[in-house]
Amino acid sequence: MARDNAQRKHRVSMLDIATAAHVSPSTASRALNGHPKVSDEARKAVLDAAEKLGYVRNLGAASLASSQSNTIGLLIRDVGNQFYGGLASHVQAETDRYGFDLLLATGGDSVESQMRAVRNLLGHGVGGIIIASGRVAAQVADYAAKFVPTVVLASGLELPSLNSVRIDPQMEAKLAHIVVDHGHRNIAVTASSDSLASALHARIANFLTELIVAGAETTIISLANDDTDIDKKIDEVLDSGATAIMAGNDSIALSVLEYLDSAGIACPGEVSVTGFDGIGPYRSSLFGLTTVEQPIDKLAHEAVKLMSRHLHDESPHTSQVLVRGRFIEGRTLGSVRGSAN
Amino acid sequence: MARDNAQRKHRVSMLDIATAAHVSPSTASRALNGHPKVSDEARKAVLDAAEKLGYVRNLGAASLASSQSNTIGLLIRDVGNQFYGGLASHVQAETDRYGFDLLLATGGDSVESQMRAVRNLLGHGVGGIIIASGRVAAQVADYAAKFVPTVVLASGLELPSLNSVRIDPQMEAKLAHIVVDHGHRNIAVTASSDSLASALHARIANFLTELIVAGAETTIISLANDDTDIDKKIDEVLDSGATAIMAGNDSIALSVLEYLDSAGIACPGEVSVTGFDGIGPYRSSLFGLTTVEQPIDKLAHEAVKLMSRHLHDESPHTSQVLVRGRFIEGRTLGSVRGSAN
DNA sequence: CTGAAAGCGCTTACAG
DNA sequence: CTGAAAGCGCTTACAG
Numbered sequence: 104m105a106r107d108n109a110q111r112k113h114r115v116s117m118l119d120i121a122t123a124a125h126v127s128p129s130t131a132s133r134a135l136n137g138h139p140k141v142s143d144e145a146r147k148a149v150l151d152a153a154e155k156l157g158y159v160r161n162l163g164a165a166s167l168a169s170s171q172s173n174t175i176g177l178l179i180r181d182v183g184n185q186f187y188g189g190l191a192s193h194v195q196a197e198t199d200r201y202g203f204d205l206l207l208a209t210g211g212d213s214v215e216s217q218m219r220a221v222r223n224l225l226g227h228g229v230g231g232i233i234i235a236s237g238r239v240a241a242q243v244a245d246y247a248a249k250f251v252p253t254v255v256l257a258s259g260l261e262l263p264s265l266n267s268v269r270i271d272p273q274m275e276a277k278l279a280h281i282v283v284d285h286g287h288r289n290i291a292v293t294a295s296s297d298s299l300a301s302a303l304h305a306r307i308a309n310f311l312t313e314l315i316v317a318g319a320e321t322t323i324i325s326l327a328n329d330d331t332d333i334d335k336k337i338d339e340v341l342d343s344g345a346t347a348i349m350a351g352n353d354s355i356a357l358s359v360l361e362y363l364d365s366a367g368i369a370c371p372g373e374v375s376v377t378g379f380d381g382i383g384p385y386r387s388s389l390f391g392l393t394t395v396e397q398p399i400d401k402l403a404h405e406a407v408k409l410m411s412r413h414l415h416d417e418s419p420h421t422s423q424v425l426v427r428g429r430f431i432e433g434r435t436l437g438s439v440r441g442s443a444n
Numbered sequence: 445m446a447r448d449n450a451q452r453k454h455r456v457s458m459l460d461i462a463t464a465a466h467v468s469p470s471t472a473s474r475a476l477n478g479h480p481k482v483s484d485e486a487r488k489a490v491l492d493a494a495e496k497l498g499y500v501r502n503l504g505a506a507s508l509a510s511s512q513s514n515t516i517g518l519l520i521r522d523v524g525n526q527f528y529g530g531l532a533s534h535v536q537a538e539t540d541r542y543g544f545d546l547l548l549a550t551g552g553d554s555v556e557s558q559m560r561a562v563r564n565l566l567g568h569g570v571g572g573i574i575i576a577s578g579r580v581a582a583q584v585a586d587y588a589a590k591f592v593p594t595v596v597l598a599s600g601l602e603l604p605s606l607n608s609v610r611i612d613p614q615m616e617a618k619l620a621h622i623v624v625d626h627g628h629r630n631i632a633v634t635a636s637s638d639s640l641a642s643a644l645h646a647r648i649a650n651f652l653t654e655l656i657v658a659g660a661e662t663t664i665i666s667l668a669n670d671d672t673d674i675d676k677k678i679d680e681v682l683d684s685g686a687t688a689i690m691a692g693n694d695s696i697a698l699s700v701l702e703y704l705d706s707a708g709i710a711c712p713g714e715v716s717v718t719g720f721d722g723i724g725p726y727r728s729s730l731f732g733l734t735t736v737e738q739p740i741d742k743l744a745h746e747a748v749k750l751m752s753r754h755l756h757d758e759s760p761h762t763s764q765v766l767v768r769g770r771f772i773e774g775r776t777l778g779s780v781r782g783s784a785n
Numbered sequence: 786c787t788g789a790a791a792g793c794g795c796t797t798a799c800a801g
Numbered sequence: 802c803t804g805a806a807a808g809c810g811c812t813t814a815c816a817g
Contacts, residue, residue, distance in 0.1 A: 114591065116794055127804045132796060140802055159591070162567035163504025164794035167809045171796095174564070182523040182548075183533030185724065192524030195550045199557075204564050207523075207548030209536045216540075223515070223545050226503035227568055250455065250500070354725070361729050383526065384695070384725045388702050457810055468788045473812060481786055505810035508793045512812095787817085793810105801803080 115156045123156060124148035135160065162204075166228040174204035175410060176224030178217065178247075180236035182209060185383045186352070186397070190235050190257060193403035201411050210236070210243075212299060212328075217243045225250055231410045234258065237302030241265075252413035256406045257397070259305030266413070266421045268406045270397050274428040275309035278377060278395050279349065281430065283317040286439035287347040287375065290314055291322040291340040293355050303351045306379060310349050324348070326355065334362050346374060346439050353378035353385035353394055360390065360435065371437025381431050391434035401426045456497045464497060465489035476501065503545075507569040515545035516751060517565035519558070519588075521577035523550060526724045527693070527738070531576050531598060534744035542752050551577070551584075553640065553669075558584045566591055572751045575599065578643030582606075593754035597747045598738070600646030607754070607762045609747045610643075611738050613650045615769035619718060619736050620654035620690065622771065627780035628688040628716065631655055632663040632681040634696050644692045647720060651690050665689070667696065675703050687715060687780050694719035694726035694735055701731065701776065712778025722772050732775035742767045 121131035126145050134141045134149035152158075166172040175198060182188045191207060198205040208224050210217035217236075221243060224232055232247045235256040244265055247253040254266040261267050282290060292310050295303045307323075314321050322340045326333060337359060340348070350356035356378030363370045370376055378385065381396030405424045462472035467486050475482045475490035493499075507513040516539060523529045532548060539546040547570055551561035558577075562584060565573055573588045576597040585606055588594040595607040602608050623631060633651050636644045648664075655662050663681045667674060678700060681689070691697035697719030704711050711717055719726065722737030746765045 114794095118794075128795080129797080129804055129806095130802085133803090136796085142802060145802080157590075159563055159566045161508065161569065161794050162564070163569050164508050164809085165796075167502065167505050167508065167811085168794075168796040170809065174568075179523075181533055182520075183526075183530040183724075185524075185526060185529070188526070188529035189524040192522055192550065195552075199552075205549065206564075206568065207550070208546065209533065209548070211536075211540075222500055223503070223547075225500045227515075227547065228502065228504050249498075357725060357728060357730070364730060383524075384698060387698060389698070389705060390730060455810095459810075469810090470788055470790095470812080471786085474787090477812085483786060486786080502810050505793085506812075508795085509810075509812040511793065788815105789817105790815090791813090793812085796809085797807090799804105799806090801805105 114161075115158050116161070117158070120149060120152040120156055120158050123152040163228065172228045172230035173202070174206055174227075174229050175231040175233065175407075175414075176206045176208060176221075176227070176229035178220050178224065178232060178234045178236065178239075179207060179209050180212070180217075180238050182207070185354070185385065186380045186399070187235055187237070187257075189382050190399045190403060193399050194233060194235065194256075194407060197403050197407035201407055203407075203411075212238060212297075214240045214243060214299070218246065221247045231414055233406050233410060235406075238297065238299035239301065240299060252410060254406050254409050254413075257302060257402055259301030259303070261305070261423055263423075264421060266409055266423070268402055268409060268424040268426070270395075270402070270428045271425040272305070272309050273425075274395050274430070275306055275379075276313040277430065278379070279310045279313035280317065282347050282349060282375070282377060282436065283314065283319055285347075285375065285436060287319065288439070289320045289322070289344045289346055291324050291345040291348045293324045293326055293348070293350045293359075295351065296325050296327050306351055333358055334366075337362055338366075341368070341374060347376070347436070348374060349377045351379065353380045353382070353392060356392055356394065356435075357385065357390065360392070370435055375436045377436055381429070386431070392431075393433035393436035394431045396429045396431050398426055398428055455502075456499050458499070458501070461490060461493040461497055461499050464493040504569065513569045513571035514543070515547055515568075515570050516572040516574065516748075516755075517547045517549060517562075517568070517570035519561050519565065519573060519575045519577065519580075520548060520550050521553070521558075521579050523548075526695070526726065527721045527740070528576055528578070528598075530723050531740045531744060534741050535574060535576065535597075535748060538744045538748035542748055544748075544752075553579060553638075555581045555584060555640070559587065562588045572755055574747050574751060576747075579638065579640040580642065581640060593751060595747050595750050595754075598643060598743055600642030600644070602646070602764055604764075605762060607750055607764070609743055609750060609765040609767070611736075611743070611769045612766040613646070614766075615736050615771070616647055616650035616720075617654040618771065619720070620651045621658065623688050623690060623716070623718060623777065624655065624658040624660055626688075626716065626777060628660065629780070630661045630663070630685045630687055632665050632686040632689045634665045634667055634689070634691045634700075636692065637666050637668050647692055674699055675707070678703055679707075682709070682715060688717070688777070689715060690718050692720060694721045694723070694733060697733055697735070697776075698726065698731070701733070711776055716778050717776045719776075722770070727772070733772075734774035734777035735772045737770045737772050739767055739769055 121128045134146045208220040210220035231252040294307045378394035381394045462469045475487045549561040551558035572593040635648045719735035722735045
C-alpha cells in the first residue's frame with residue numbers, strides 16, 4: 104500500500120518468488136505453469152508468494168526459454184473500420200475461450216507496413232497469426248506462414264497454400280440474384296481501384312459473374328480509396344440507365360444513399376441500392392439498407408478453431424473454411440416498374 | 445524460393461547472421477541497432493546477411509537483455525466500438541510517426557479481464573501503456589502505472605495521480621447549453637447503470653450540471669448495457685413532458701431515433717435528440733444527428749506525445765491534457781414551440 | 786571500431 | 802516431487 108511510487112524499476116522476478124516460497128526456481132516455474140507434478144504445499148507457497156509480491160511473468164523470457172508461445176497475433180488492417188473492428192472483437196472473445204493470449208497489430212495499407220506489423224508480431228514470439236484484412240497482399244500471408252501457422256480471415260485471398268476462413272461466396276451470388284429477381288436488368292457495381300483490396304475484388308467478381316450469367320447488363324463504378332468523385336460517377340451510371348447499384352460494402356452503400364438523398368433521387372423509387380456486411384450502425388432501421396450480414400461471430404470462431412488445430416495437432420494440410428451469411432431485407436431494394444417481383 | 449515448407453521451426457538468429465557476415469555477435473547486434481560506432485563495411489555485411497537470411501529480431505530476447513522496450517501497449521475495451529476503434533487507429537498512426545511499435549490488447553468489461561490484458565501487455569515487456577476505454581477501473585490504471593508510464597485516454601477517469609488525455613468538458617457543457625438555448629426546459633439525459641462506464645458517467649455529470657445551472661428540469665433515463673427496455677423509458681420521459689433527450693453517445697442517440705421513428709414520434713418536431721462522439725457512420729447526413737465531434741486524431745496525438753515524453757525525459761509529474769471538440773449542427777435538435785431560438 | 790563474456794528471466798531435460 | 806545446470810536470443814559494459 105504505502106510503497107514508494109518511484110520504484111517501478113525492479114520488477115519482481117520468478118527468482119524472488121522462489122526465494123520467498125523457499126523452493127527452487129524450477130519448482131516455482133512448474134507451480135506457476137500448473138505443472139501436475141508439484142506438491143500441493145509447494146504450489147500453494149509459490150502461488151501465495153506470487154500473489155503477494157505482485158508477480159508478472161515475463162512472457163518474452165518464457166517463450167524464449169521454451170520456444171513455445173501461448174499468444175497468437177491478429178493482424179488487422181484498420182480497427183477503425185466497423186467490420187474489421189467487430190471481427191477483432193469476436194476473435195478476442197474466441198481466443199479467450201481457448202485460453203490464448205491475443206496480441207493485435209494493425210498494418211496500414213501498404214505491403215511494407217503490413218510486413219512490419221507481421222515482423223513485430225513474430226518478434227514478440229506469437230505462436231500463430233490470424234490476418235483479418237480486406238487488403239492483404241498474398242506475399243504478407245506467405246511470409247507469416249513461413250514462420251508460424253497462419254490463417255487468413257475474411258479476405259479475398261483464397262490460395263490452396265493458405266488457411267482461410269471467409270463468408271460463403273454463395274451469399275454474394277445470392278444477393279446478385281435477388282437483385283435480378285426484382286426485375287433489374289441494368290445494374291451498376293462499385294469496384295475499388297486499390298489493388299490490395301482483395302476482399303472487395305473477390306466480392307465484385309462474384310457479383311458480376313452472377314449478374315452476367317443471369318443476363319443482366321452491368322456497369323462498373325470504379326472508386327479510389329477516398330473518392331470524392333462518387334457523385335459524378337453515380338450520375339453517369341444513372342444516365343446510362345442503371346436501375347440498381349450494388350455497393351461493395353455498407354459503407355460505400357451509405358455514401359451512395361447520401362448522394363441520392365442530397366440530389367433528391369428516390370431510392371428505391373428511381374434506383375435501388377444494396378450493401379454488404381450488415382454490421383453495427385449500418386444495420387440501423389433508419390437506413391433500411393438491403394444487405395447481407397456477415398456472421399462475424401462464426402467467422403471468428405472458425406478462424407480460432409482452425410488456428411488451435413494447427414497449434415496442437417500436426418495436421419499439416421491447409422484448409423479453406425466457408426461460413427454462411429444472412430440476407431437482410433431492407434427498403435433500399437425495390438422492383439423495377441412494370442416487372443414481376 | 446524453393447525451400448521446404450515444413451521447415452518453419454528454426455528461426456534464423458543473430459548468431460546466424462553474425463557468422464554469415466564474418467563478424468562477432470556484438471558487432472552484429474550493434475549494426476542491427478543502428479549503433480553509430482560500427483564501420484560501414486561491417487554494417488553493410490550484417491545488414492545484407494540479415495536481409496538475405498530473412499532475419500526477424502526476437503524482441504522478447506532483446507528487451508530481456510536490454511531491459512528496455514520500444515513497444516508501447518494500447519489497452520482498448522472494444523475495438524468493435526466505432527469510437528474506440530477509430531481512436532486505436534489514430535494511436536497506431538501516431539506511434540508509427542514516433543517510431544514505436546504498438547501492441548494492442550483488448551480488455552473486456554470486467555476489472556478482472558482488464559487486469560489480465562494489462563498483465564499480458566506487461567508480460568510482453570511494453571515500455572508504456574495507453575488505456576483507451578470508457579470503462580477503466582482506476583485500479584487497473586493504477587496497477588499499470590506501477591510498472592510503466594501510463595496514460596489514460598478518453599475516459600472519465602481524471603485523477604491527479606494519472607496521466608490523462610480527454611476532450612475538454614467544456615464541450616459537454618456547451619452542448620447542454622445549446623440545448624437550453626433552443627428553449628428546452630425539461631430535458632432527459634441517458635445514463636448508464638454500468639459502474640465501470642466512467643467516460644459516460646463523467647459526460648452525464650457534465651450535462652446535468654450545466655442543465656441544472658441553466659435552470660432546466662432534468663430527468664435521467666438509466667440504461668443497462670444492452671437495454672431492450674429503452675422504448676418504455678423513452679415513453680415515460682416523454683409523458684412527463686421532456687422536450688429533448690441528450691444521449692450519452694451517438695450509438696445511444698441512434699437507438700433513440702430508431703424508436704421515435706418506429707413509434708411515429710417526430711424528431712425534432714415533438715422531441716429533440718443529441719448525441720456525442722460524431723464518428724463514422726453516425727455522422728451520416730442521413731441521420732442528421734446533432735452531436736459533438738471528438739477529435740480522435742488530436743486525442744491520439746496528445747496521448748502518444750505525452751507517452752513519449754515520459755519515456756524519454758525523467759519528468760515524473762503527471763499531467764492532464766484537454767483537447768477541444770467541435771459542435772456538429774444536425775437536424776435532430778429543434779426549438780421548442782413558441783420559444784426564441 | 787570490435788570481441789569475449791556475463792547476464793536478462795525463464796524452462797526443461799537430467800539426475801536424484 | 803524437487804534442484805542444479807545449461808541454454809533460449811539478445812545486449813552491453815569492459816577491455817582492447
